[in-house]
Amino acid sequence: MADPAGTNTLQALVDELRTGCERSFGDAHAMPPGVYTSPDFLALEERDIFAQEWQCVGRASALKAAGDYLTARIGEQPIVVLRDEDMQLKAMSNVCLHRMSVLLEGRGNVRRIVCPYHAWNYSLDGALKGAPLMDRQAGFCKESYKLPQIRCEEWQGWIYVTLNQSAPPVHTQLAKLNELIDAYGMSNYIETFHEEHVWNTNWKILAENFMESYHLPMLHRATVGPHSRLEEMECPPGYPAFNYHWITKEASLPIGNAHPSNTRLTGHWRKTTALLAIYPTHLITLTPGYFWYLVLQPQGVGKVHIRFGGGLAPEFIADPEANAHMATLKQLLDEVNAEDRRGVEAVFRGVHAPLARPGQLSHLERPNYDFARYLAGKIGAH
Ligand code: FES
Ligand SMILES: [Fe+2]
The missing domain is CATH 2.102.10.10 (Rieske [2Fe-2S] iron-sulphur domain)
Incomplete structure (x- = not known):
């Protein structure tokens, strides 16, 4: 960022991101490719996001x-x-x-x-x-x-x-999310596995991949795609600290639905999954019976370190069958993640192309629009 030309390029990129975010959702576009490839933009993220946020x-x-x-x-x-x-x-x-x-x-x-x-x-x-x-x-x-x-x-x-002494407490920032997912009782879910990986993509490409289920039928056509019902997905507008969407899926495994002794969840909630993206880097799939998550950390613009973990709701923990189902689920998650890895690494190669242009977002990519606006609001704010 020392040379003036570089500064101008960076400012032009930030301006392009901001201008894009002023569009209404009905005409929202993907973010400009430079936000995924510019080391100077990453330096801004480090300063304005990673050094500030929980x-x-x-x-x-x-x-x-x-x-x-x-x-x-x-x-x-x-x-x-x-x-x-x-x-x-x-x-x-x-x-x-x-x-x-x-x-x-x-x-x-x-x-x-x-x-x-x-x-x-x-x-x-x-x-x-x-x-x-x-x-x-x-x-x-x-x-x-x-x-x-x-x-x-x-x-x-x-x-x-x-590291930010003046950041408002987490529970204050996520108070609205608490309300939305209170009935799941996520506090008591128990982690049963944890792994760490490094993928060759920008951290935001992986975050954005998690935020939308539009890609399920195609990218995951060999695994979960055929069970995904895009018409049943709900993508409400997000909040300042997070976005989310709901999906209902025919649970192929009993642990996807609420356990009979789970009295917290009623009606359709017993088979509803919440997809939560807590800014900047915490991504959670929360189902009535199990959960899995990713925590991302950039390692330069082109690599992302991933903490990948998951586990079971408390009603299932003592049940040996549930643990067997969890093992089956883990195998499926590994296959699905391998598909996502191919997807997000292909996007990272694509965004370097001289002819790469951000296209319009679908109605199922509302969380991506909100994420872009979160970034645009933070970058350059300090
Ligand atoms: S004892 Fe820690 S650096 Fe020497
Ligand atoms: Fe995926």
Whole structure:
């Protein structure tokens, strides 16, 4: 962004995105290709979105015991989220206070956080407890070291973190979503699997793919496509912090419908699936019996890191048959995801084309229109 020509190009791209977003939904178009390919645009996203917003890093049910932890990044900041001695969720910088090595990797359980470099070690609240041989240095004061704490909140069983001290609480931002999906009782859904992947596409192309079910009959023609009924899909306008749509599907597996002992959901809700896109990067498929999700993180413009997990509603957890159904479902999800991967990687190749032009959106892509307007509202706002 140092050279003036580059700045002008970036400003022209932001203006193009904004102008596009001023169209009414009836004449809405896809976003300009540059938003998916420009490293300068990604730098704006990092500054105005990823450094500002709450981001999901996983499911609280994955951290059951004291010392259970998971690691993640917010932009360039490695973080660790753990269950402390008092069973509270805590998020901290995952960078050693000595010569700044990253501390923990992946997921696991620790009683102390021990640095893999020189073994400085920290309690679960981040206080430095040990630093080998440092007592020979007169100026060293162990008590003055504590890992920087990071804001961490739990919402509906999800762990959210942010580096922004002034971001309004998650439950405030998602109050409307709480109302919409209250009856599912998502807080109590239990994660049964979690994986991490990297795909060769821009993070927004994958997010947008999740937001619309218009592609189901074609892209997923070999799997779930034939069971999808586009005419039964409902895509209401979104809200400032999220968009959503509803689909009803003939559940091929009993876990897609509410369990007989589920008294929270009534009528058509017992077979309705909610597709939730919580900005910027948290995508949830919530059914009466199970859920699965993606959490995205850009790795440059052309790669996206994906946390992919899912699990069961509490009524199904104890049921061995449900767990077998979940295994069947996981196989299907893997096939569907492979189709989506081909789809979104093909779009990423397409948006580089000199002749690429954004076309009009269908009525089933209302969430994409809302997502574009969310981006246009955030980019350049700080
Ligand atoms: S960098 Fe962590 S102990 Fe040296
Ligand atoms: Fe898909």
